[in-house]
Amino acid sequence: MSSSDIFIGETIGTAVLVLLGGGVCAAVTLKRSKAQNAGWVAITFGWGFAVLTAAYLAGGVSGAHLNPAVTIGLAIKGATPWSDVPLYLASQLLGAMIGAVLVWATYYGQFQAHLTDPAVLAAHAGNGEEGMVDPKAAPKAGPVLGVFSTGPEIRNAAQNLITEIIATVVLVLAILTEGLNDGGNGLGTLGAMVTAFVVVGIGLSLGGPTGYAINPVRDLGPRIVHSLLPLPNKGGSDWTYAWIPVAGPLIGGAIAGGLYNIAFK
Structure with missing residues (x-):
């Protein structure tokens, strides 16, 4: 497999993965979307179909890793040369960022409507009900960050990290x-x-505790894009949490590769 195959396949495949996966999050979240409030089941199936589409697109070109955790697991298994790993990871991150930009372009009007709606702004003005500030609560993420990246329902670093590790394994x-x-x-x-x-x-x-990143670039690439896009009233990108959906899946991928070598090889 050539370097150009890896770059093209992983960039396009991961872009499609994030476009469709982030797209269902946008559809369910944003005002003036026909799918608003469709719920968690819609999101899980949307991400499943996103994986299916992206894997079929990239499978014959790069092997459709689409996820650094998968690349690490395959490298530990011995199926992917370690020398190819940096190119896989860089291509996946680039693709994830492209996909996030495409979600923004697709839902541009809905982002504007959502982020200028007084009810949305009031709900995200603080940490408590109806925008009242709760000094004991962790700072809220921006009102559309969930379209781009994951976040925990209960902010406990150890639990959140373990959840991502288990799911990725x-x-x-x-x-x-x-x-x-x-x-x-x-x-x-x-x-x-x-x-x-x-x-x-x-x-x-x-997926309930953290939103199941299970893919470092699926979370990091769009989070970077969220921080850069000119979205009005978008709020913060929650960088204090950002290491967990990167470290957890990488650890989980490595554990899965080791378990495979021990139990299945």
Whole structure:
């Protein structure tokens, strides 16, 4: 697999992943969206179909890792050369940022309507009910940050990190144990479908505490874009939490790779 294949496949694939995944978050969150308040089930299935679409697009080009945790797991398994890992990760981060910008462009009018709505601004003016400040509560994220990146319902660093690790181990082990392409270095046709359902299952079962990043660039790339976009009244990007959806999936991917070598090889 050439460097250009890796770059093209991972950049385009991850861009589509974040466009469709972030798109369902925008559809459910933003005012003047036909899907507003569609709920958690819509988000989990939206992300599952995002994975399915992106994996089919990139599978024949780069192996459709689309996730540094998957790349690390495959490298530990011995299926991906460690020399290719930096290019995979850089391409995935670039693709995630492109996808986030495309979500903003697609929902531009809805972002403007949402972020200039007095009720939305009042609800996010503080930490308590109806915008009243609760000095004991953690600062609220911006009113649209959830479109771009994840955040915990209960802010406990140890629990949040463990949640992301556990969820990512499930994801990467599922990828490593079935449905790889002929070279064994990425998702094949069956693997793309299986992985999409695994992502839906993780979201429904394990996504409640943190929003299940399970992918460092899916969270970091859009969070960077959120911090840079000219969105009115967008609020902060919650950088104090940002390390957890990066570190947790990377640790989980490494654990999954090690478990695979011990138990399944």
